[in-house]
Amino acid sequence: MSIDSTPQTSVSPEPPTKQTSYVFQSTVNKQLPHAVGGDGCYLIVEDAETGERRRILDGMTGAAVGALGWGDETAIELVANSVRECHYSYSPYHCNKNAEALGKFLIDNSPPGVFTSSLFLGSGSEANENAMKLVKQYFLERNLPKKNKFISRSTCYHGFTLGSLSIGANSRAKLFQDILLPKELTPKTDVCYPFRYKQKGQSDENYVEQLLDNLESLILKEGPDTVAAIILETLPGSSIGTVPPPAGYLPGVRRLCNKYDIVFYLDEVMCGTGRANPPSGYGLHCWENYLSPQEAPDIQTIGKTLGSGYITIAGVLIGNKIQKAYLEGSGAVIGAHTYASHSFNCLAALKIQQYIKQLGLTKNIFKMGNLMGTKLHEALKDNPIVVDVRGIGGFWSIEFGKNGTPDNDVFPLEAKVALRIQAQAFQNGLTVMGAQGGFNQVGDHMCLAPAFIIQESDVDEIVRLTTKTVNDMAVQLK
């Protein structure tokens, strides 16, 4: 291709047809209201034109971020003070003690021996990018350079950078598929979604066996010596909406990873760091509901509630097996991010996590979240467009369908039911996350992930507003 070197006459840029927002965001054709503050479980939004303010019950805390709720003066102080106590570092010759302390805290609050090291980034997508590269280098350290494939599930979400979109699979990933990692490196196995894909009359046990058989066949077809990792969201959020894995599924995947020398990689960016840890657990990980410490992941990504929306931080937790290969190998991690494991972020996150622990909030959200689930079940059981209510701890979803049954009842994509429900909820004074069900567009659903501080009165209000919203929608869809 030749490059035209004729001098260009200067042309003044065309003025925008209409100035809307100075930020390029999800809705570019209108100025959205601004979130200007918060008060516990409530968010305060201000109309950009009129300045009118509304209090909205934050059922979703952004993208399942806000563990502490909003405007917590202690949290604000802890974060504000952190800046005085830290110093930036980026060098092969020094690091910062705050990243060490946060890593130690997360490791100490996991079942003993499961994780031995950590790395901190700014977002869940970056955490997944880095975890993928850590896995790749792990196999290089072991002189297994052919292990390059990352198996994920046919509907899943792992972030919005190109690497994380490559291991993702949903309608958004599909739009970008021409510029992602080659499909040969990112094979997909069945999503675990009993509500939609379990055959009529099939037992959970048999369904799990079928999923594991299919996964093993895929590993064998791809060649075990080429498969690096199997990546799963312990409790999927953005893709199919909080589907708890049936008994035996995650342990079965772990067994296959052991059998074929594959890294067992859990993405707990959305469901982890306290959102759904059982009361008997150590306080952080959702997988403790389904796996013993001996079956724990080899590597895990975390984010969102790690900084509780007060700071931007996500991370990778690394198990002994992986760390050992580095120690016995090159002794160095290849790669660099200017702001990786940033001292301020790590100190602020540490203080936030210590504060959450001190207040016993992970136990509270498990109890209150399950209560919310029970009450949602009851309130929505006869609703004509609700087909399933599911979740665990502080993370729940409601799936919608035409006839109140899962048989051929999905709403057409053009009806935009999930997005309309999200908008209707906002109008009614509640934030929820609406989503359509991935590649196959199975099941519109909405998610709820409230702050860990919720009390029974907040649960009742979430249930009341959700029921009102779903009823409003059922009338509109008639």
Ligand code: PLP
């Ligand atoms: N992984 C999972 C499971 C997620 O749900 C998300 C975000 O929703 C991400 C990764 C990406 O995190 P982030 O949006 O912070 O990049």
